[in-house]
Amino acid sequence: xxxxxxxxxxxxxxxxxxxxxxxxxxxxxxxxxxxxxxxxxxxxxxxxxxxxxxxxxxxxxxxxxxxxxxxxxxxxxxxxxxxxxxxxxxxxxxxxxxxxxxxxxxxxxxxxxxxxxxxxxxxxxxxxxxxxxxxxxxxxxxxxxxxxxxxxxxxxxxxxxxxxxxxxxxxxxxxxxxxxxxxxxxxxxxxxxxxxxxxxxxxxxxxxx
Amino acid sequence: xxxxxxxxxxxxxxxxxxxxxxxxxxxxxxxxxxxxxxxxxxxxxxxxxxxxxxxxxxxxxxxxxxxxxxxxxxxxxxxxxxxxxxxxxxxxxxxxxxxxxxxxxxxxxxxxxxxxxxxxxx
Numbered sequence: 001x002x003x004x005x006x007x008x009x010x011x012x013x014x015x016x017x018x019x020x021x022x023x024x025x026x027x028x029x030x031x032x033x034x035x036x037x038x039x040x041x042x043x044x045x046x047x048x049x050x051x052x053x054x055x056x057x058x059x060x061x062x063x064x065x066x067x068x069x070x071x072x073x074x075x076x077x078x079x080x081x082x083x084x085x086x087x088x089x090x091x092x093x094x095x096x097x098x099x100x101x102x103x104x105x106x107x108x109x110x111x112x113x114x115x116x117x118x119x120x121x122x123x124x125x126x127x128x129x130x131x132x133x134x135x136x137x138x139x140x141x142x143x144x145x146x147x148x149x150x151x152x153x154x155x156x157x158x159x160x161x162x163x164x165x166x167x168x169x170x171x172x173x174x175x176x177x178x179x180x181x182x183x184x185x186x187x188x189x190x191x192x193x194x195x196x197x198x199x200x201x202x203x204x205x206x207x208x209x
Numbered sequence: 210x211x212x213x214x215x216x217x218x219x220x221x222x223x224x225x226x227x228x229x230x231x232x233x234x235x236x237x238x239x240x241x242x243x244x245x246x247x248x249x250x251x252x253x254x255x256x257x258x259x260x261x262x263x264x265x266x267x268x269x270x271x272x273x274x275x276x277x278x279x280x281x282x283x284x285x286x287x288x289x290x291x292x293x294x295x296x297x298x299x300x301x302x303x304x305x306x307x308x309x310x311x312x313x314x315x316x317x318x319x320x321x322x323x324x325x326x327x328x329x330x331x
Contacts (some may be wrong), residue, residue, distance in 0.1 A: 024246050024248050024249040024252065026213065026249075026253070028214070028217075032325065034323065034325075037321050038319065038321065041319070041320070041321065050243075052210060052211060052213070052214040053320075053321050054210075054214070054218075054321065054322050054324060055321055055322065055323040055324065055325060056221075056322075056323075056324035056325060057324075057325060057326070060221040060324055060326070061218050061219060061220070061221040061315075061322075061324035062217055062218060062324075063221075064219045064228070064229065065216065065217040065218070065219060065229065065256075065258075066217050069256060
């Protein structure tokens with residue numbers, strides 16, 4: 001599944017990479033922009049691929065039935081820091097406008113990804129350094145996800161990372177322990193988790209890209 | 210839009226509790242041949258709401274699916290062929306998906322369902 005498919009380049013590449021549908025995959029691509037979803041269809045057809053394309057906000061309308069069912073999710077979100085009012089429903093700005101620190105849309109997508117990903121699901125997310133990828137990893141860790149930066153590229157204009165997230169039992173247990181600890185220490189649950197990037201990378205090494 | 214996708218969509222309007230299945234209004238159906246893959250069908254069977262699929266395929270003009278299905282039927286090649294055809298080969302090209310609770314129509318154009326909500330529906 002791709003959220004925010006834009007030109008369709010990514011979902012088409014994924015379909016080509018994983019094999020066309022006789023491989024047993026069901027591809028879904030969503031975008032909020034009606035022009036983008038049409039172009040995505042054209043890109044898919046031009047490469048002899050098929051994905052089901054839905055014009056919607058993130059995964060609205062799909063969340064109930066696809067809950068815990070998505071094995072691979074790819075997201076190249078609108079990550080560019082912009083004034084909050086540019087984060088909109090209409091027009092081409094929705095392709096880049098990410099609001100404060102470029103995080104407005106990313107912060108909406110991650111809880112949806114958490115609901116949709118299957119137990120063995122993988123999420124790949126493109127971020128900009130300004131989006132604070134480390135903080136995103138820590139946030140997802142509280143929900144039981146291990147993470148890893150699998151790719152880093154810099155151009156003159158931007159420094160990009162591709163983050164990979166997956167559910168990890170140890171991370172989940174750790175997160176639960178942390179919650180329990182906070183509860184006993186403070187008398188109530190807090191959102192804070194001790195800062196320890198090391199354990200993210202420790203878990204990360206166990207997996208392949 | 211394949212009926213597989215119809216089976217995964219529900220009405221997302223604020224306050225709607227029973228948004229599934231969306232009723233289909235057909236303007237144009239297209240059939241596209243898809244490679245037959247038994248493993249895919251077996252995997253998908255567990256995730257499909259059968260009654261919604263059977264009803265949707267009837268609306269699309271294909272009445273070969275039984276009203277009820279159970280996993281033992283997956284041993285029948287005839288059943289699998291029908292399931293395959295309904296799930297993957299029937300496309301709603303033009304029409305609408307209708308919220309069962311509010312009657313709100315979500316248009317489907319060029320095979321793409323538009324699930325975008327108006328501001329007062331979010």
